[in-house]
Amino acid sequence: MSTPAITCETTPEPKRPGASRVGLIVPSSNTTMETELPELFRRQAEATGHKYTFHSARAGMKKVTKEELLAMVGKAAQCAEAVSDADVDVIAYACLVAVMAQGPEAHEGSEQVIADAAAGNGHPAPVTSSAGALVRTLQEIGAQKVAMITPYMKPLTQMVVDYIEGSGITVLDAISLEVADNLEVGCLDPQNLPALARSLKREGADAVVLSACVQMPSLAAVQAVEDELGLPVITAATATTYEILKALGHTPAITGAGSLLSGAGILTPANA
Template sequence: MSHDLSADLTTDAAACEASPAPGVPDASRIGLIVPSSNTTMETELPELFRRQTEATGHRYTFHSARAAMKQVTKEELAAMVGKAADCAAAVSDADVDVIAYACLVAVMAQGPGAHKESEQVIGEAARANGHPAAVVSSAGALVRSLTAIGVHRVAMVTPYMAPLTQLVREYVEGEGVEVVDAVALEVPDNLAVGRLDPAGLPEIARGLQREGAEAIVLSACVQMPSLAAVQRVEDELGLPVVTAATATTYEVLKALGHTPSIPGAGALLTGALG
C-alpha cells in the first residue's frame, strides 16, 4: 500500500503554522509592538528581563511586530497608531502572555487619555485573533507607574522636538503629574534618537530644574537609550529615576503577576517603591 509522504508533510506544516508551540513552564512570552525604526526597546527590555531571570529563575522570550515610522512627526505617529490592531493580531499569533505597545509619543500625540483607547484596541484585536493577552502601553505605563509610587511632580528629558515635548508634558500633566521642567533634545530622526549616547544623560539630568520634583523621567521615549545611566543618575541626584523602558518593564511584570527583582535600573524595578 502506497503512502503519500508529501501530503503528511503539507498537513504537518499547516498545523505548525496554525498553532504556536505550547508554553514552557516557568517561562513567559512578551509581545512587542514597536516602530519600524526602533533599535532600543528590543535591547533594553531583554536586558532588564535577563536580570529578572537571574534573580528569580523565571524566563522571558520576546516576539515583535513592527509598524512603519521613521520621522517623529505627528503624521507618522498617527499612521503608526492606525496599524496597532494589525500588529496586535500578528504578534498574538505567538500566543504571548502580554503585549507591550512600545511607542510612547505615538500614543500621547493622539490626545488626552489616548493610552486607554490604544490598549483597548490592541486587547480586542488579540482576543479576536483567538489569543487574548494582557496589554501595556509605554504611555500608560509611564503615567501609571509614577502614580503607583506616589509621584506628583517630575522633571523630564525627551529626545523630541520642542512642540512634541510640550505635547508629552501636557499629556503627563493631564494624568495628574506636574512636570516642573522638560528638556527637549530636538532629534527628529528616530534612528538618530537610537544613537544618542546615554553617557550624556547624567549631565543633562544635572541641568534640570529639580526644585519640587519627586522623580526624574530620564527618557520619555522608548527609543532613547538610557538604561546605562538610570542607576547612576538616581544615586547621584537622590531622586527615583524612571524611563519609558523601566516603566514598561514594571507594568509588564505586574501584568504577569511577577514581583520586580531587577538590580541596577532604579528603585522602581527593585520592588522597593511599588
C-alpha cells in the same frame, strides 16, 4: 532515496512552565526597546529563574513627526493580531509619543484596541502601553511633580508635557534634544544623560523621567542618576517593564535599573 517530508509548525509551540512570552509592538525604526527590555528581563530571570522570550510586530515609522505617529497608531490592531499569533502572555505597545500625540488619556483607547484585536484573533492577553505605563507608574509612586528629558522636537515634547499634566502630574522642567530621525534617536549616548539630568530644574521634584521615549537609550544611566540625585528615576522602558511584570503577576527583582524595578521599594526623595 526519498527525502523525508518537512513538517511545518501551524500553531505556536506549547507554553512551558517557568517561561513567559512577551509581545511587543514597536515602530519599524526602533532599535532600543528590543535591546533594553530583554536586558532588564535577563536580570529578572537571573534573580528568579523564570525565563522570558520576546516576539515583536513592527509598524512603519521613520521620522518622529505627528503625521507619521498618527499613521503608526492606525496600524496597532493589525500588529496586535500579528503578535498575538505567538500566543503571548502580555502585549506592550512600545511607542510613547505616538499615543500621547492623540491627546489626554489616549492610552486607554489604544490599549483597548490592541486587547480587542488580540482577543478577536483567539489569543487574549493583558495589554500595556509605554504611554499608559509611564503615567500610571508615576501616579503609583506618588509623584506629583517631575522633571524629564526627551529626544523630541519641542512641539512634540510639549505634547508629552501636556499629556502628563493632564493626568494630574506637574512637569517642572523638560529638556528637548530635538532629534527628528528615529534611527538617530537610537544612537544617542546614554552617558550624556547624567549631565543633562543635573541641568534639569528639579526643586520640589518627586521623580525624574530620564527618557520619555522608548527609543532613547537610557538603561546604562538610570542607576547612576538615581544614586546621584537621590530621586526616583523612571524611563519609558523601566515603566513598561514594571507593568509587564505586574501583568504577569511577577515581583520585580532587577538590579542596576533604579529602585522601581529593584523589588526593595521605591526610593524616597530626600525632600519628601
